[in-house]
Amino acid sequence: MEFEPVIVGFLCNWCSYTGADLAGTARIKHAPNLRTIRVMCSGRVDPTFVLKAFAAGADGVLVCGCHPGDCHYIEGNYKAMRRFELLKRMVAGYGIDERRLRLEWVSASEGERFARLVDEMTADLRRLGPCELAPTLVPWQSDLGTLAGEAAAAEREVTHG
Amino acid sequence: MAERKLQVALYWGAACGGCDVAVLDTDAFILDLAAVADIRFWPIAVDGKYADVEAMADGELDLALFNGAVRNSENRRLAELLRRKAKIFVALGTCAHMGGIPGLANGASREEIFKRAYLANPSLESGNIALPAVEHKVPAGTLDVPEFYRRVHKLDDIVPVDYYVPGCPPAPDQVKAVLLAVVQGNLPARGAVVGCSERAVCDDCDRRKDEKKVKRFYRPWQVIQDPERCLLEQGIICAGSVTRSGCGVRCPDSGMPCRGCYGPTANVRDQGAKLISAVASIVDSRDPQEIASILGEVPDIMGYAYRFGMPAATLQRTVGSL
Amino acid sequence: MSRTIQIDPITRLEGHGKITIFLDDQGAVEDCYFQIPELRGFERFVEGRPIEELPRIVTRICGVCPASHHMASAKAVDACFGGQVAPLAHKLRDMYYHAHYIHSHIAHFYALAAPDFVCGPGCDPAQRNILGVVAKVGLEIGGQVIASRSKAQRIQAILGGRTTHLVWCLPGGVSKGLTTDELAEIRPLVGELYDFTQFSLQLFRDVILGNPEYVELILNGPYTLDVHNMGLVDQNNAVNFYDGQVRVVDFEGREICRYSPAEYATHIAEHVEPWTYLKFPYLRQRGWQGFREGLDTSLYTATPLSRLNVADRMATPQAQAAREEMFSTLGGRPCRALLAAHWARLVEMVQNAEMLKRYCDDPEITGPEYRLIPDRITGEGVGIVEAMRGTLTHHYTCDQNGICTGANLIVGTTNNNAAIHMVTKKVASTMIRPGVEPDNGVLNLIEMAFRSFDPCFSCATHSLPGRMPLIVTLMQGGEVVRTFRRDPS
Numbered sequence: 001m002e003f004e005p006v007i008v009g010f011l012c013n014w015c016s017y018t019g020a021d022l023a024g025t026a027r028i029k030h031a032p033n034l035r036t037i038r039v040m041c042s043g044r045v046d047p048t049f050v051l052k053a054f055a056a057g058a059d060g061v062l063v064c065g066c067h068p069g070d071c072h073y074i075e076g077n078y079k080a081m082r083r084f085e086l087l088k089r090m091v092a093g094y095g096i097d098e099r100r101l102r103l104e105w106v107s108a109s110e111g112e113r114f115a116r117l118v119d120e121m122t123a124d125l126r127r128l129g130p131c132e133l134a135p136t137l138v139p140w141q142s143d144l145g146t147l148a149g150e151a152a153a154a155e156r157e158v159t160h161g
Numbered sequence: 162m163a164e165r166k167l168q169v170a171l172y173w174g175a176a177c178g179g180c181d182v183a184v185l186d187t188d189a190f191i192l193d194l195a196a197v198a199d200i201r202f203w204p205i206a207v208d209g210k211y212a213d214v215e216a217m218a219d220g221e222l223d224l225a226l227f228n229g230a231v232r233n234s235e236n237r238r239l240a241e242l243l244r245r246k247a248k249i250f251v252a253l254g255t256c257a258h259m260g261g262i263p264g265l266a267n268g269a270s271r272e273e274i275f276k277r278a279y280l281a282n283p284s285l286e287s288g289n290i291a292l293p294a295v296e297h298k299v300p301a302g303t304l305d306v307p308e309f310y311r312r313v314h315k316l317d318d319i320v321p322v323d324y325y326v327p328g329c330p331p332a333p334d335q336v337k338a339v340l341l342a343v344v345q346g347n348l349p350a351r352g353a354v355v356g357c358s359e360r361a362v363c364d365d366c367d368r369r370k371d372e373k374k375v376k377r378f379y380r381p382w383q384v385i386q387d388p389e390r391c392l393l394e395q396g397i398i399c400a401g402s403v404t405r406s407g408c409g410v411r412c413p414d415s416g417m418p419c420r421g422c423y424g425p426t427a428n429v430r431d432q433g434a435k436l437i438s439a440v441a442s443i444v445d446s447r448d449p450q451e452i453a454s455i456l457g458e459v460p461d462i463m464g465y466a467y468r469f470g471m472p473a474a475t476l477q478r479t480v481g482s483l
Numbered sequence: 484m485s486r487t488i489q490i491d492p493i494t495r496l497e498g499h500g501k502i503t504i505f506l507d508d509q510g511a512v513e514d515c516y517f518q519i520p521e522l523r524g525f526e527r528f529v530e531g532r533p534i535e536e537l538p539r540i541v542t543r544i545c546g547v548c549p550a551s552h553h554m555a556s557a558k559a560v561d562a563c564f565g566g567q568v569a570p571l572a573h574k575l576r577d578m579y580y581h582a583h584y585i586h587s588h589i590a591h592f593y594a595l596a597a598p599d600f601v602c603g604p605g606c607d608p609a610q611r612n613i614l615g616v617v618a619k620v621g622l623e624i625g626g627q628v629i630a631s632r633s634k635a636q637r638i639q640a641i642l643g644g645r646t647t648h649l650v651w652c653l654p655g656g657v658s659k660g661l662t663t664d665e666l667a668e669i670r671p672l673v674g675e676l677y678d679f680t681q682f683s684l685q686l687f688r689d690v691i692l693g694n695p696e697y698v699e700l701i702l703n704g705p706y707t708l709d710v711h712n713m714g715l716v717d718q719n720n721a722v723n724f725y726d727g728q729v730r731v732v733d734f735e736g737r738e739i740c741r742y743s744p745a746e747y748a749t750h751i752a753e754h755v756e757p758w759t760y761l762k763f764p765y766l767r768q769r770g771w772q773g774f775r776e777g778l779d780t781s782l783y784t785a786t787p788l789s790r791l792n793v794a795d796r797m798a799t800p801q802a803q804a805a806r807e808e809m810f811s812t813l814g815g816r817p818c819r820a821l822l823a824a825h826w827a828r829l830v831e832m833v834q835n836a837e838m839l840k841r842y843c844d845d846p847e848i849t850g851p852e853y854r855l856i857p858d859r860i861t862g863e864g865v866g867i868v869e870a871m872r873g874t875l876t877h878h879y880t881c882d883q884n885g886i887c888t889g890a891n892l893i894v895g896t897t898n899n900n901a902a903i904h905m906v907t908k909k910v911a912s913t914m915i916r917p918g919v920e921p922d923n924g925v926l927n928l929i930e931m932a933f934r935s936f937d938p939c940f941s942c943a944t945h946s947l948p949g950r951m952p953l954i955v956t957l958m959q960g961g962e963v964v965r966t967f968r969r970d971p972s
Contacts, residue, residue, distance in 0.1 A: 047434035051475040068447070082444045085456045086437040093463035095480025132480040175523050177941045178497045179546020179647045185590065186646070188633045189626060195614045204494045206594055208608040208927070211491050235499070235520055262543035265528040274524040279755055282526065282891045283748040283878065284764075286771055291755040301505035301514035302487055304758040309522065330546060330647050380885070382535050382564075382654040385854065415644020415651055416658030420539070460886055464532045468540075 005059035005125035007034045007118070010049060012042045014072035015107050016064030022111030030115035031122035034062065041065070042103075043076030047087045050101065054091070057135040060100045060125045062117070067105040077105070096132055099124050167223045167344065169194075170202035170214065171253075172243055174236035175263045175313065176229025179330040180254035181205045184226075186333035187340070197344055198223075214242055222247040224343050226326075230256040230263045230472065231314040235307035244320040249343065253336075255329040255422050257316040258354075259432075260472025262329070264313045267471045267478035268463060271311050312482055315472045324348065326356040329422035329469060332408055354427070357407030361426050363391075365406045366413050370394065374445035378458040381417065392418045393443060398465055403435040420468045431475045433466025440465075486510075490926055493933060495595040495612070497547045498896075498940025502907055502929065510917040515908035517933065519761035519900075522944040526890045534560050534881040535653050537890070541877070542648045544894070545942040547590065549648050550583040550639070551870035551895065552877070552942075554725060557652030558744075559877040562864025563885070564654045564857035571853045572656035577725045578842040579643045579651070580868070581835040584724060585676055586635035586646070587871045588828045588835075591937045592683065593628045596825050599931050600691050605924025620686075631679040634672040638839070641665045656854035663849050670843050677836035683829050684805060691825075692812070701822040702813070705913040706932055708906050709734050709776035711766070711783035712817055713898060714790035715869045721798040722790050722834065724869045731766065731783060732793045734819050739766065744865040747876050751893060761943050763901045764893055774905050782905075785873030785898035786936055787827035792817035799841075802834035821906060824935045828871075860885050870895035872937045896943040899936045906932045 011017040017038045023030060039045060042065025053061045063084065065077040084103045091101050102121060106114050173181065181203070185191065194200075201222065202209035225247035231237050244250050255261040266274060279285070279292055297304045316322055326339050335356035342348050342355070349355065363370070370391045379396045386392060392399040392413060399418035401410075405426050412419050425432035440459065446452050459465070467474050491501040499521040507513040525544055529537050538556040542549035554576055561568050594613040598606075602615045610618070617625030636646045643651040644659055651657045661669075691697045700706070711733045717723040720730070729747070731739040742750050752767035765771055769781035776782075783789070791810075797803040809826050810816040842848050865878045873895030880889040910932040915921045 047437055048431045048475065051431055051434055055475045068449075078447045079442065081449060082441040082446075082452050082456070083438055085452055086441050086459070086462055089462045090433065090437055090466060093479065094476050133476055133478075133483075136475065136477050173499075175521065177543050177546040177549070178939075179543070179549065182546050182590075182647055185594070186633070186636060188629050191613075191629070192617065192622070192625065199609075200612075200614075201609075204492050204499075205497060206495060207612045208494045210494070232523060233521070262540060263523045265540075266524040268531070269524070269527045274527040277527040278522075278524070278762075282889075284751055284753050284891055284893060285762075286752045286754045289755055291757060293755070293760050294757040297757040299514065299516070299758065302503075304503055304516055304518060306518060306520045306758065306760060309760075329543070380533060380535060381658075382857065385856065386658075388659075411645045412650050417539070417644075417650040417653070460533050460884065461531060461536075464536065 003126065003129060005033055005122060005130075006057060007060040007062055007121060007125065008053040008058040009034045009036050009062040009064065010039050010042070010045045011036055011106075012044075012065045012076075013038055013040045015066035015070065015105075016042075016114070018108035019106045019110045019114045022109065023115045026111050028111055028115040030118045033122045033125075034118050041071065041073050041076035042080035043071070043073065045080060045083075047083060047090070050087060050091070052137065054096065054100075054131060054133065055135060055137040057131070059128075059131045060102075060121055062121060063103045064106045064114075065103075067107055070107065094133060097128055099128060100131060167198040168221060169198045169200050170209070170222050170225045170243060170247065171200070172202065172225065172227050172239055173204065174227065174229030174240065174257065174316070175232035176254075176256055178205060180228035183254075183328075183330035183333050183336050187337040188333075190337050190340070194340060194344070211239075214246060217246045219245050220248050224249045224251065226251045226253040227316055228253040228257050230260050231310075231316060231319050232263060233307040233309050237319055240316060240319045249323050249348075250320070251324045251326060251339070252316045252322045253326050254331055255327055255424065255469050257322075258325045258327050258473075259424050259470035260313050260315045261469055264315075264467070264469070264471040264473075265464070267312050267482050270482050271309060273481075312478050313472050318472070323351045325354045327354060327405060327422070327424045328357070328408055331356055335407055354405070354424075357405050357423055359427055360406045362401035362404045362406045362408070362410055362413070362419050362423070366391075366401055366410045368392070368413060373443035375443045375455070376445050377455060386416060388416060393440075398440060398459060400436050400465070400468075402439045403429070403432055420465070422469045424470060424473075432470055433463075433474055436466050437462065488921065488926075490930060493930055495598065495930070495934060496938045496940070497545065498938065498943065500933070500938075500940050502911075504911050504915070506915070510915075510919070512908070512912040512915050515911045516758055517904040517907045518759045519940050519944055521940060522760040526892055529887050529890045532887050534563055534879060534885045534887045537879065537887060538652050539648070539650045541892075544892075545939050546647050547587055548583070548870050548872070548895070548939060548942065550580060551868055551875050553649045553652055554580055555866040555868045555870075555875045555877040558866025558868070559864040559879045560654055560866070562866065563860060563862060563879055563881050565859045565861045567655055567855060567857040567859075569656040569852050569855045571660070571847060571850050572652075573726070574842060574845065574848060575642065575657055575661060575853055576652065578839060578848070579639055579649075580725050581838045582635050582638040582642070584835045584871055585832055586632050586639070588832050589628065589632040589635065589683075591871070592825060592828055595937070596934055599927065599934065600694075600697060604928050604931060605922075608923055608927070611927070627679065627682070631676060634676055638669050638672055641668055653854075655857045658854070660851060660853040661849050666843065666849055673836065673839040673843055677833075677840065680829065680832040680836050683832065687826060687829055701820050704822070705910045706821045706906060706935065707819045708784070708821060708902055708909075709778070709819060710780055710902055711739060712789035712792040713783050713785040713874050714793035715867065715874060716794050717798065720795040722794040722796075722831070723798065726868070729867060729874055730793045732817060733778060734817055735778065736817050740768075744867040744876070747865060747867065747878070747893070751876075753893070753897075761897060761900050761940070764898050765901065774901055776905070782901045783898065784821075784902045784936075785895060786821075786824045787831050787871075788818060788821065788824040789873075790869060791827045791830065797830070797834050799834045799837035801837055802830060805830040805833050821932070821935045824937070828937070870939070870942070872896050872939050872942070873898045894939075894942040896936065896938045896940060899938065900943065903933045903936055903938065
């Protein structure tokens with residue numbers, strides 16, 4: 001079976017998620033390889049999320065935010081910009097190809113641009129192949145299952161107490 | 162009838178001996194401990210041998226403290242053995258907790274490290290191609306040495322750990338407090354990180370903290386630092402904000418930045434990720450070019466982020482080590 | 484019926500090791516190997532790190548002598564910056580280093596070595612340790628031993644900010660100086676430590692020299708080797724722990740060579756054996772000749788005894804008096820009786836205490852100029868100090884941004900690897916009698932051979948090998964044409 005890259009995308013609620021949504025409502029075709037995670041702001045993206053995505057088996061990670069100057073929270077995308085400067089060097093330090101991690105600004109009206117971005121990144125990753133580092137984390141489903149189990153156990157403890 | 166003494170063992174994996182010295186640095190407390198405990202196995206100070214540990218019943222030890230990382234098959238064997246023989250198994254020090262300085266070897270392959278040690282360095286016997294071997298025959302018999310694993314592991318990668326005592330080495334007062342807690346039967350729930358605080362080093366650091374807005378980062382030797390002022394504010398990378406306290410702030414107090422040996426604060430999964438967030442957040446610029454130039458002054462991101470904890474990082478090792 | 488005896492792990496030392504003894508059909512020792520099973524790879528993983536970080540990374544080679552690595556590393560790093568160092572920093576570092584020596588020598592003598600002499604080599608293993616020593620000498624003396632070591636640690640903490648894993652040195656100097664208040668705190672501790680060094684020498688006279696069996700063991704036992712001696716000396720050929728030139732002297736007292744740090748690789752080479760992870764340094768110009776003793780051997784020791792053998796004098800008067808007493812008792816200098824290293828350690832402590840007093844009285848010691856900012860990176864440097872357990876060499880290269888591009892370390896105990904291997908075999912061959920099952924006491928007598936070296940095998944095994952069979956498969960058109968194999972053994 002041909003290799004299909006998995007891309008995890010952190011999209012900010014106000015601009016880029018809306019832009020991605022527009023691609024959908026406008027029926028713009030693009031590669032289906034992106035798994036979307038909506039965050040309120042690109043500044044919310046902790047480097048831990050990106051590393052966890054790679055550790056869980058992502059072949060690429062895309063972080064999208066509002067264009068500089070347009071952030072709904074004024075400063076958030078600048079924080080993302082600064083953080084990303086070191087994060088990309090850390091990912092390179094791990095030996096992961098730099099094309100696997102991207103920070104892009106996508107506005108709410110840029111549905112077409114979003115679609116092309118996903119296509120381009122998917123094509124790049126298809127050429128690059130699977131991520132150089134094998135997953136180190138259990139798959140997300142079982143991770144979530146563990147958390148759900150812990151929450152239920154905590155509830156039980158409270159009712160018995 | 163005399164009360165049964167606590168049965169205790171201390172052991173080192175890929176270690177330096179500093180955690181054992183930290184135990185010795187509890188000074189006269191060692192004598193108090195000896196009054197209530199039999200130290201059955203502690204290679205630095207006591208003559209117990211592996212055969213003595215193997216002969217123990219499972220759970221015969223009340224407490225085993227393991228320091229050092231797991232680097233080879235001997236470290237692994239002893240981790241598994243002592244876990245079986247001990248009721249309480251403690252990861253003592255940063256190497257057992259997070260991999261420690263030996264964990265930096267997860268940035269290079271075994272072949273590269275091997276080459277540097279045995280084939281390519283200025284003081285080797287010319288033309289040497291000999292290498293150590295797991296098994297080697299000599300006329301009188303066969304000699305063996307442990308297998309060197311392809312990467313470094315922290316202790317709980319290998320066996321379940323009951324308590325963690327962080328620090329490189331842990332402050333002797335903290336070691337004493339933990340030993341006392343065991344003797345008095347006064348430990349928190351299993352899995353806890355003990356012998357430290359829930360605060361970050363910054364919270365306990367006496368330096369003045371004003372505003373962190375940095376236009377330039379400096380290597381420690383490039384500036385004469387102001388001993389009263391936060392190091393990070395002076396553009397010197399310091400990991401205090403992302404590191405657990407409990408060490409007594411001993412590095413910033415001596416004029417040098419923290420490098421994170423007590424590990425991350427509670428609930429943080431990846432200390433290095435937090436450090437790069439913290440450092441990036443103080444850059445005083447909104448211009449991408451300027452940001453890149455300012456942060457370009459910071460060399461060796463991996464070495465700052467994961468100085469003591471690469472095996473504990475989300476990704477654990479680099480592609481180069483594979 | 485031939486058998487193998489393993490002493491595993493060896494105990495009362497720093498680091499991992501085991502002794503494998505092969506007995507022949509009569510029960511005599513056929514061969515004996517001293518094997519080191521550990522290694523971590525410092526020489527490789529410091530590459531890519533900012534060179535100024537190395538002094539605080541390499542301390543983790545050893546937690547008993549971290550300051551030795553810190554100082555050697557700092558000197559190598561200083562040399563990478565063209566050797567620009569504030570002069571006061573050298574004094575402060577030397578002062579710290581003397582306190583560091585005292586902590587380690589006390590720990591070794593009382594906790595690691597003394598049990599064999601105070602409790603006796605054949606004592607119950609469960610008692611043959613520091614607690615057994617305290618039980619024998621009493622709580623008051625035991626308390627004094629512990630308190631003295633604590634004072635040495637306290638001096639280091641006040642002066643350099645930390646004891647284990649010092650972070651104090653950086654290019655150009657040290658990160659903090661000594662205030663007058665801090666000096667006032669240190670001064671009384673130094674006086675007390677000096678008294679303790681005299682107490683320790685007296686204890687040695689009473690317990691060891693006062694016991695004819697021990698004297699016989701030291702002077703006429705199998706714990707001797709005809710190999711050479713290495714140590715650092717200053718320009719007066721006096722013992723110096725922090726700086727100077729390396730001098731090698733043969734076991735009859737003739738100088739073989741003398742070199743400055745930058746020349747180390749011309750004089751020292753390292754040999755590899757497949758049955759241990761630790762390399763064997765030897766005198767390069769004489770070539771590797773195997774494990775042999777004799778005037779023309781290329782093997783040498785680097786221990787407190789070696790240092791005293793190599794130097795013409797101590798650097799301070801009371802230490803010199805102690806040294807003279809030692810050599811006159813032992814029958815002259817150089818002395819080949821390896822167990823005398825325990826005595827040499829105590830003599831060295833006197834110099835450490837006297838030097839600490841000198842620095843306390845130095846009016847410049849609380850000065851403000853303990854650091855300067857270097858203005859150039861020259862890219863290569865070698866730093867040599869005497870670690871408590873032998874001559875320690877750090878050699879670094881770095882690029883124009885001060886990022887480490889290479890590191891080579893020859894560590895204190897590594898110098899002694901061949902000697903330890905040889906004397907262990909010698910002692911095993913003497914102590915194990917054919918037909919007599921070796922008991923715990925005999926096995927401990929064999930361990931006493933390495934203990935005199937105060938080994939630090941975490942230090943020694945900084946570097947890393949691995950199982951490396953090399954297989955090359957030649958293929959043509961998808962078919963295997965030939966396979967070449969190089970096996971590790």
